[in-house]
Amino acid sequence: MNEAASGATVPFWKDERKLGIIFQALLLFVVLATLAFLSYTAYKGMRARGLEFSFAFLFEEAGFLISEGVTIANDGSGWIFRAFQPSDANWQVLLAGLINTLRVSLTGIVLTTILGVLIGVGRLSSNWLVNRLSFAYVEFVRNTPLLVQMIFWYLAVFNKLPPLRQASEWYGFILSNKGMAIPWVATTPAWTQFSPYFYGGIYLWIGLWLLRWVWKSPRWLYWAVPLGAWLLGLFMVGQLPVTLSIPAKQGFRVAGGALLSPEFSSVLLALTIYTASYIAEIVRGAIQSLPKGQWEAASSLGLSYGQTLRLIILPQALRIIVPPLGNQYLNLTKNSSLAIAVGFPELFNVYGTLANQTGRSLEGVLIVMAVYLFISLSISAFINWYNTRVALVGAAR
Amino acid sequence: MKAITWAKENLFNGVFNSILTLVTIFLLYVSFKGIFHWALYEAKWSVVPDNMRLLMVGPFPPEQVWRVWAMLALTLLVAGLLYGNVTRVRPPLWMWIGALLIYALIWPVVFPSTRFWLALSLLALPIGMLLGPYLPRKLLTPLSLVALVVIMALPTAVNPNQWGGFFLTVLITVGVSLMAFPFGLLLALGRTGKLPVFRTLSILYIELIRGVPLVTVLFLSWIMVPLFVPEQWRLPDLISVSIGFSMFAAAYLAEYVRGGIQGVPKGQYEAAWALGLSGSQSARFIILPQAIRSVIPALIGQEIAIFKDTSLVYILGLFDLLYMALTVTKNPKYLGTDREVLLFVMFVYFVGAALMSYASRRLERAMGLGTR
Numbered sequence: 050m051n052e053a054a055s056g057a058t059v060p061f062w063k064d065e066r067k068l069g070i071i072f073q074a075l076l077l078f079v080v081l082a083t084l085a086f087l088s089y090t091a092y093k094g095m096r097a098r099g100l101e102f103s104f105a106f107l108f109e110e111a112g113f114l115i116s117e118g119v120t121i122a123n124d125g126s127g128w129i130f131r132a133f134q135p136s137d138a139n140w141q142v143l144l145a146g147l148i149n150t151l152r153v154s155l156t157g158i159v160l161t162t163i164l165g166v167l168i169g170v171g172r173l174s175s176n177w178l179v180n181r182l183s184f185a186y187v188e189f190v191r192n193t194p195l196l197v198q199m200i201f202w203y204l205a206v207f208n209k210l211p212p213l214r215q216a217s218e219w220y221g222f223i224l225s226n227k228g229m230a231i232p233w234v235a236t237t238p239a240w241t242q243f244s245p246y247f248y249g250g251i252y253l254w255i256g257l258w259l260l261r262w263v264w265k266s267p268r269w270l271y272w273a274v275p276l277g278a279w280l281l282g283l284f285m286v287g288q289l290p291v292t293l294s295i296p297a298k299q300g301f302r303v304a305g306g307a308l309l310s311p312e313f314s315s316v317l318l319a320l321t322i323y324t325a326s327y328i329a330e331i332v333r334g335a336i337q338s339l340p341k342g343q344w345e346a347a348s349s350l351g352l353s354y355g356q357t358l359r360l361i362i363l364p365q366a367l368r369i370i371v372p373p374l375g376n377q378y379l380n381l382t383k384n385s386s387l388a389i390a391v392g393f394p395e396l397f398n399v400y401g402t403l404a405n406q407t408g409r410s411l412e413g414v415l416i417v418m419a420v421y422l423f424i425s426l427s428i429s430a431f432i433n434w435y436n437t438r439v440a441l442v443g444a445a446r
Numbered sequence: 447m448k449a450i451t452w453a454k455e456n457l458f459n460g461v462f463n464s465i466l467t468l469v470t471i472f473l474l475y476v477s478f479k480g481i482f483h484w485a486l487y488e489a490k491w492s493v494v495p496d497n498m499r500l501l502m503v504g505p506f507p508p509e510q511v512w513r514v515w516a517m518l519a520l521t522l523l524v525a526g527l528l529y530g531n532v533t534r535v536r537p538p539l540w541m542w543i544g545a546l547l548i549y550a551l552i553w554p555v556v557f558p559s560t561r562f563w564l565a566l567s568l569l570a571l572p573i574g575m576l577l578g579p580y581l582p583r584k585l586l587t588p589l590s591l592v593a594l595v596v597i598m599a600l601p602t603a604v605n606p607n608q609w610g611g612f613f614l615t616v617l618i619t620v621g622v623s624l625m626a627f628p629f630g631l632l633l634a635l636g637r638t639g640k641l642p643v644f645r646t647l648s649i650l651y652i653e654l655i656r657g658v659p660l661v662t663v664l665f666l667s668w669i670m671v672p673l674f675v676p677e678q679w680r681l682p683d684l685i686s687v688s689i690g691f692s693m694f695a696a697a698y699l700a701e702y703v704r705g706g707i708q709g710v711p712k713g714q715y716e717a718a719w720a721l722g723l724s725g726s727q728s729a730r731f732i733i734l735p736q737a738i739r740s741v742i743p744a745l746i747g748q749e750i751a752i753f754k755d756t757s758l759v760y761i762l763g764l765f766d767l768l769y770m771a772l773t774v775t776k777n778p779k780y781l782g783t784d785r786e787v788l789l790f791v792m793f794v795y796f797v798g799a800a801l802m803s804y805a806s807r808r809l810e811r812a813m814g815l816g817t818r
Binding site: 065069072073074076077080087090091094095097174175176177178179182188189191192193194195196197198200201204205208209354355383384386387389390397410411414415417418421422425426 | 456457459462463466467470471474640641642643644647654656657658659660661662663665666669670672673674677724725750754755757758760761768772775784785788789791792795796799800803
């Protein structure tokens, strides 16, 4: 008994601790050996096919065009943002793809949050019609693949829209096979005079924020300082620096506003609509998980349905919503890689073209995966930071 | 009268709800007027039945299509036998009528030589249920195993590069799930276990895979896997893509199983320990059975996700349902039928996913999840 407890006579194949160590050493060895074997065979296989593992291609000239995209480039005097040109290097085309990915993802995240919360609240509405419609929306959208939806938007909706000549205008929106034209802010000639005040306000705000360790400014100052700077600028310039530019048909093209390409529009719509169905379920679950007493207390205080929702329910539901919501934002960003199927030049699509042009499939896909991993980790870090801020004080972090 | 009171209570209770109802009805009218007009008068729905074989089995040689039917019939027969044997329920009348209806509905689009197989597969489920109770269990297990081997052997007479359509979609779904499950289980055990190296490797793997999109993983395995085998093997793309797909799905499965493992009360571990069970024994007999039972709904949800994600193999040029659909629309005879064909694809996916979630709800109720 005593001997067994001391472990002196327990053979090692019956000792859990020793077995664990042996098992883990074996596992580590197998994993490392597999990795080594895989890299070696990959290297050999690539050599046999006349390829060489190298990232030097990033600095070669791209030589191909992408349909839309902005990149950074050196125009001789410094680094600026401008449209991608075929004479740019391969890393610049990847960057243009990344910027497109971020553009469609960030827009999608904003829109899908709004739509998702609306549908989620609609799922709980006492109005039968709204309730059933929201339910049908969620069921249909969640049970069909995103890729099919995206291709449907592109081939069956945007490609079938009439040419610009016959396109219908609808309160400043023009839908044609050239894409979706929407009203957008545009700068006027007065902008050059106004811009120092504009950026000055932003710098002052950043200054206040940085100073908060030394001097904690009252909250209203954060609003007042940039607004004051801009109002001063407006007063000094005496003209509006920005206007709302509304698109109008002009022959074969659209003037004014912003023209979203059919590819961008279909990717954005598909991502927004698909993710919103998941967000709706998250919102509904969170609201339903709140104790019924919250609703009853609010109504006994005389709050209306809207007030109850805005002041009592949603702020509490937010705590439950944040972690899964962040997961959905991540999914949306990762799903934007499906845009390769409709030809929107986001990161993965650009990689596809690049791999075709240079034959650098392996190096390219590793870069792309690293970038997505970086985006994912950044978003989840942000969500964690935000989560600790809205979590109950004293609750488990 | 009843309708009016119902409308008053559910649609027009209060000013806000009344306005909401009217606005919704108006929006519905505006958006559905055109859609209904298109669906009833303009759509050329004949494109779908005309190309049914392409959509269902892709480039599979027509004279070999009976193999797919035989797989379906055998699967349904075994399912019916097992179900009948376990529950001893006789096939209800609606099952026979349903089989007859489906037969009448789809026999025109079926290759004439395979109509016999169609009838056989439709009857397989009720016949299996009828015979199930009379078969002894001892016989049933080897019989199902033999059937499984036959089912797996049936399509191998045709080159995998010729598998396609919805058949391929289902095949990838089943294959990926079967390959991903054991690996996912292992990862979940590693992540929740006490062994630091095992845990670190599992966490690293899971987080790495979950941080990248599925397409990139599919691409990577599509490029890399052929490099690992001798060049003369000529591995079909189906295999190299499925390997990456399974590795991806395993990371997600692991997270669901982990949720189940962490939901097992601590007393269960302590009880297992007190009984003198080793770590692997308590995992096998105590923890995993309870953990998996509690996450079955989530696992079926993941199954639905795999089913929907199979559409991504289209990007890699595999002839799945989506690929065949887009091929059909490129046929000059059916130009401009993208809407009809893509709506059909959505319908097929919707029915498949809805069936799975229905089964999940039934299973949940049958196992009494959440009620005991």
